[in-house]
Structure formats: structure tokens, C-alpha cells
Amino acid sequence: MENNSNKEQWVRDVMNSTSGMQKASPGEGLLANVMAQLDNAPTTRIIRFPVKQWAAAAILLLALNVGSVIYFTNRSSNQEKTNTGNPLAAEMQLNATYNY
């Protein structure tokens, strides 16, 4: 019986041992350490995507592609015409000569 009451008292004392406690403070160098770490942190360079240059390059490429498609389409249709116009040329496997 007495043992139980001693136990309860001890548990109560332990549970209440934080009463009146103060807050712990860090060492004085905490803020200085934080600032030093921030200063030493590697800086990240933000590389902006050159939108205008890329757009100009894309338009130029597109124009070149379209131009070459038109050019070669015309060329093959001319060749076809030549070939149809002269069956012998086809037989002789002659290609039309273009004056570049």
C-alpha cells in the first residue's frame, strides 16, 4: 500500500518536473553561423531562355524547309513534264538540265 503511494508520488513528481522550467537558449553564434552559411552558399545563375532568338531561328528554318519543298516539288514536276514530253529521253534515262 505504502509502496503504491510512493510510486504514485514519484511518478507525479517526475511528470511535474518541467514546472517552472525556463526556455533554453542557443549559443550566441547561431545567427552569425546562419549568415555565414547563407553567404557561402553557392549562388545559382539564372539562365534565361533566349525566346526571341529561338523564335527567329525557328521561323528561318521553317521558311527554308517550305522553300525547299516548293522548289523540289516544282523541279520534279518539270522533270516529269520533260520525261512525258519525250519518251526517248526517259528511255535514255536523260535528266533535264536546269540552268542554275
Add this chain to the structure above:
Amino acid sequence: MAHYQQQVFNTAISLVQDHGMAEDIAQEVFITVYRSIAGFNEKASLSTWLYRIAVNKCLDHLRSKTRQKRSGIFTSLFHKDTGEIMFEPADFQHPGIQLEHKENARYLFAAIQVLPENQKTVFVLAHIEDLPQKEIAEIMNISVKAVESLLQRAKANLRKKLESYYDRRKKD
């Protein structure tokens, strides 16, 4: 600033129970705050936000310490299955404890150390940081009811651990 330093450090040292680790965590917290202050939601108070970051960092450190312990680097002071105190408690002394309570507080902190994460956090915030349950709920992102229930379970578990330690000490 000094107030916030104390708030973060006191929470950290109570949760991780290691002065050096608490200093490291406090530094990490302020670096995180400095880098992400732009994303700070002004609806929450700065203090709540700081507590949230500090608690998360402490739990991360404790988890990694547990992983190390599992791999056999540290020897547990507690029984692996029952969580009961096997040896005299670790020599952690919270610097803010009053002199006459120092001995008893060692047992309390040893028992706090083996509580489940959530119960430990709630107990430290309620009894060491003296925060109201509403603020604890905001920090932990849970309901006030859940805080209340966790706190009750934490106290019950602490009592159970201390009682069983007392009985075993009497037997020895």
C-alpha cells in the same frame, strides 16, 4: 529575433535531446526560413510556421538517428519490443529545468524519448513550450480533438513507462 531563436532551439533540444544536434537544427530552420520566406502564408502566424519547420526537421533527424540505431551504431536504453527503460536514463539534462527537478526530469525526458512521434511532439509543445491546443493543432495540421487525444495517450504512456521502471528498480 532572439525570441524566435529561443523558441526554435528550445523545441529542438526538447525533441532531439542533444545540444549539438539542436543547434544544427536551429541553424537549418533559419536557413530554410530565409530561403522560403517568399512562400510564407501570412494567414498563419510566423511563430506557428517556425514551429512547424522546427518540428519537421527534428522528426527527420530523429528518424535518421533511428535508422542508424537499427543498424547497430547506438545501443538502445530501452527494451526493443516493450519500449521499457532497461538501464539508467541517458544523461540528457535540459538546461532550462530548475535545479530541484533535475534528477526527476532526467527520467521524464528518457521516457519522452521513447514515445511515438506524434505523442512526443504534442507533449513537448503542450508541456514544455506551453502552447494552447489550438496552436498545436495548426502546427501539426491536425484537429484540436486529435491533439487532445494524443496528449492523453502520451501522458498515459509516460505514466505506464515510469511505473514499470519504478517497479523494476524496487525489485533490483
